[in-house]
Amino acid sequence: MLQDARNLPDGQVLETDVCIAGAGAAGITLALELLDSGIDVVLLESGGFNDEKSTQSLYSGTVATERLHSPPDRYRQRRFGGSTTLWGGRCVPFDAIDFETRSYLPNSGWPITREVLEPHYRRANALCEAGQFAYTTGEAFSAALQPVIRGFGSGDFSTNSLERFSCPTNFGLRYRARLAAASNVRVLLHANIGRISLNDAGTMVREVGVRTLQGKACSVRARHYVLALGGLEVPRVLLANRDIHPTGIGNARDLVGRYYMCHIAGTVGSLQLNLPRADVSHGYDLAESGVYCRRRLALSAATQRRLGIGNFIARLHHPRITNPDHGTGALSLLYLAKPFIPYEYAKRLHGDETANWRTWLQHVQNVLGDPVDTAAFLWDWYRLRHLASRKFPSIIVKPKTNCFSLDFHSEQQPNFSSRVTLNGAQDALGMPQVHIDWRYTEWDIRTVRCALNLFARDIQASGIGSFTYNPASLETEILRDGAYGGHHLGTARMGTDSHTSVVDGDCKIHGVQNLFVAGSATFPTSSQANPTLTVVALAIRLAAHLKEKIHQERQPSALHALPPSVTPSVTPSAYRSRSNRPVDRNVPA
Numbered sequence: 001m002l003q004d005a006r007n008l009p010d011g012q013v014l015e016t017d018v019c020i021a022g023a024g025a026a027g028i029t030l031a032l033e034l035l036d037s038g039i040d041v042v043l044l045e046s047g048g049f050n051d052e053k054s055t056q057s058l059y060s061g062t063v064a065t066e067r068l069h070s071p072p073d074r075y076r077q078r079r080f081g082g083s084t085t086l087w088g089g090r091c092v093p094f095d096a097i098d099f100e101t102r103s104y105l106p107n108s109g110w111p112i113t114r115e116v117l118e119p120h121y122r123r124a125n126a127l128c129e130a131g132q133f134a135y136t137t138g139e140a141f142s143a144a145l146q147p148v149i150r151g152f153g154s155g156d157f158s159t160n161s162l163e164r165f166s167c168p169t170n171f172g173l174r175y176r177a178r179l180a181a182a183s184n185v186r187v188l189l190h191a192n193i194g195r196i197s198l199n200d201a202g203t204m205v206r207e208v209g210v211r212t213l214q215g216k217a218c219s220v221r222a223r224h225y226v227l228a229l230g231g232l233e234v235p236r237v238l239l240a241n242r243d244i245h246p247t248g249i250g251n252a253r254d255l256v257g258r259y260y261m262c263h264i265a266g267t268v269g270s271l272q273l274n275l276p277r278a279d280v281s282h283g284y285d286l287a288e289s290g291v292y293c294r295r296r297l298a299l300s301a302a303t304q305r306r307l308g309i310g311n312f313i314a315r316l317h318h319p320r321i322t323n324p325d326h327g328t329g330a331l332s333l334l335y336l337a338k339p340f341i342p343y344e345y346a347k348r349l350h351g352d353e354t355a356n357w358r359t360w361l362q363h364v365q366n367v368l369g370d371p372v373d374t375a376a377f378l379w380d381w382y383r384l385r386h387l388a389s390r391k392f393p394s395i396i397v398k399p400k401t402n403c404f405s406l407d408f409h410s411e412q413q414p415n416f417s418s419r420v421t422l423n424g425a426q427d428a429l430g431m432p433q434v435h436i437d438w439r440y441t442e443w444d445i446r447t448v449r450c451a452l453n454l455f456a457r458d459i460q461a462s463g464i465g466s467f468t469y470n471p472a473s474l475e476t477e478i479l480r481d482g483a484y485g486g487h488h489l490g491t492a493r494m495g496t497d498s499h500t501s502v503v504d505g506d507c508k509i510h511g512v513q514n515l516f517v518a519g520s521a522t523f524p525t526s527s528q529a530n531p532t533l534t535v536v537a538l539a540i541r542l543a544a545h546l547k548e549k550i551h552q553e554r555q556p557s558a559l560h561a562l563p564p565s566v567t568p569s570v571t572p573s574a575y576r577s578r579s580n581r582p583v584d585r586n587v588p589a
C-alpha cells in the first residue's frame with residue numbers, strides 16, 4: 001500500500017512489526033524481502049516519486065574542504081528510490097580479503113566472511129538486474145575472450161575479474177508497483193524520521209517520530225526499527241537523538257560518524273601501447289541477456305598482503321577529456337557539453353585551472369576536424385543510452401594513438417579522524433545538519449603508488465609499451481576530484497566488540513535491542529568495490545534475520561518476553577490475531 005504522510009490525520013500512531021526508515025536500495029530491498037511474510041512493515045520515505053527541491057534541501061550541510069568532498073546535498077537523492085534514481089549501476093561484490101582482519105591495516109576485519117554473504121549476493125544481483133552472479137570471465141563467458149592487452153603478463157594483476165552493470169535499476173521505479181500491491185507493507189511518502197524515543201534505560205526504541213514539511217506529525221511503534229537512510233544520514237539521525245544517551249544513540253564510545261570512508265579514485269598516467277589497435281580490448285563485453293560487463297586490472301590478494309597495501313583495480317581509459325591535446329572530437333564534444341551534464345557526472349570535466357578560451361577553441365576545432373567519428377559517437381550514445389532499456393554504461397572512446405590513461409578505484413583506510421558530525425545549523429524540520437570532514441591517509445596514497453609502479457614494471461617487462469606518471473604530483477592528481485562521490489561508508493561500523501564498533505554482526509546497534517542499520521554505514525572497510533551490491537546483499541541478510549527473530553518472538557513460549565515497544569494496550573493474543581494490515585491509532589495531541 002502506498003500512502004502520503006501529508007494526508008494522514010495529525011498525531012496518528014501507526015503500529016507495525018518492522019519500521020524501515022528510508023526507501024533507497026537498502027530500505028526497498030528489506031521491504032521486498034518481507035513481502036508476504038506475515039510481518040507488517042511500515043516503510044518511511046522522506047521524499048515523493050519525483051525530485052522536490054524542498055525535500056532535497058533537507059540534505060544540505062557543510063564540508064570541511066569542498067575541494068576534497070562535495071556538499072552533502074550532492075551525490076545523493078532524497079526521494080523514493082534514493083540515490084538509485086541517479087546511480088551508474090556498476091555492480092561488484094567485495095573480495096574475500098576485504099572481510100579479513102589484515103595485520104597491516106588497523107581497524108580492518110568484518111564479523112562476517114564473504115562466504116556468509118555469498119547466497120545473499122546472488123539474490124542481490126537479481127534485484128539489481130545485473131544478470132548471473134558471475135564475476136570472472138571463466139564463469140560469465142563460455143568462449144575465451146580476446147585479452148584486454150595482448151601480450152600483457154603479470155603476477156600481481158589479474159585481468160579476468162569483472163564488473164557487471166545494472167540497467168541501471170532505479171529501485172523506486174522498478175519495485176514501486178510490487179510494494180503498492182503488497183498487503184503487509186505500507187509505504188509512507190513525505191515521511192521524515194527525526195525523533196527516536198528510547199525507553200528510560202536506553203536499551204529499546206519505543207517509537208519514532210515522523211514529520212512532514214507541511215507541519216504534520218505522526219509516530220510509528222514497532223517491534224523492530226531499521227535505519228536505511230544512507231551512510232551520511234544514519235550518523236546524523238543517531239547523533240541528533242540525545243534525550244537518553246547524551247552523546248547520541250550507539251555513540252557511547254564516540255564512534256558514530258567516525259571512520260568515514262569513500263574511495264580513492266581518479267584518472268592518472270599515460271599508457272602508450274606499441275601494439276596494433278586491434279590488440280587492445282577497450283570497453284564492454286556483453287554477457288547473457290545483454291548485460292554489460294567490463295574487465296579490470298585487479299591487484300591480487302597475495303600482492304596486497306606482501307606489500308601491506310589496500311585493494312586496487314584499474315580500467316583502461318581515454319586520455320583526460322579536459323586536455324584538448326587528445327585531438328578526439330567525441331571527447332571534446334563532452335567537454336563542451338558539460339553545462340548540460342548533471343553535476344555528479346560532469347564533476348571530472350570541471351576544475352581544470354589551466355582552461356581558458358584557447359582551450360575551449362581547441363576543443364571546438366577537435367569537433368569540427370573529426371565530424372564523422374563525432375557524429376557516429378553521438379548516434380551510438382543516443383541509441384544505446386537513451387533508446388535502450390539497458391543503458392550503455394559509460395563513455396568509451398578508443399584513442400586513435402593507442403595512448404590510454406588508467407581509471408582506478410582503490411581502498412581507503414578506516415581512519416578515526418575522518419568523520420561526519422553535526423554542525424550548529426538546522427534544516428526546515430529542526431534536524432541538525434551534517435558536517436563532513438573527509439580525510440585520507442598516506443597509506444591510501446601508498447596503495448595507489450605501489451599499484452601504479454607494479455603496473456609500469458609489468459608493461460615494461462612485457463615489451464608492449466610503457467606506462468608513465470609523475471610520482472611527485474601523484475597525490476595532487478588523484479585528489480583532483482576529491483573523495484569518490486556517492487560512496488558514504490563506515491559511519492556506523494560493524495563489529496563484535498562494542499568498544500570498537502557501532503553495530504554487531506546482525507547490523508543491530510550495540511546495546512539497543514531493536515534498532516538496526518541497513519546500508520554502507522555499517523561497512524568496517526571499503527574494498528575497491530562500489531558499495532550497492534553489498535548494501536543490497538546485507539539488506540537481504542538482515543531481512544532473513546528479522547524474519548527469524550519475529551518468528552521466534554511469536555512462539556507461545558516467547559510471548560511473555562515481547563518487547564514493550566508496541567503500545568501496552570496490544571496484548572500478546574492481539575499480536576497473534578492481528579490482520580496483515582498495519583494498525584492505525586489516533587492519539588490525542
Ligand SMILES: Cc1cc2nc3c(=O)[nH]c(=O)nc-3n(C[C@H](O)[C@H](O)[C@H](O)COP(=O)(O)OP(=O)(O)OC[C@H]3O[C@@H](n4cnc5c(N)ncnc54)[C@H](O)[C@@H]3O)c2cc1C
Pocket residue numbers: 021022023024025026027044045046047074075076077078079080081082083084086087088089090091092191192193194228229230231233344345485486487518519520530531532533535
Ligand atoms: C552519481 C552516483 C553514481 C553512483 N554509481 C554507483 C555505481 O555505479 N555502483 C554502486 O554500487 N553505487 C553507486 N552509487 C551509490 C549508490 O547510489 C548507493 O550506494 C545506494 O543508493 C545506497 O542505497 P541506500 O538505500 O543505502 O541509500 P540511499 O539510496 O541514499 O537511500 C536512502 C533513502 O533514505 C531516505 N531518507 C533520508 N533521510 C530520511 C529521513 N530522515 N526520513 C525518511 N527517509 C529518509 C532518502 O530519501 C532515500 O530514499 C552512486 C551514487 C551516485 C550519487
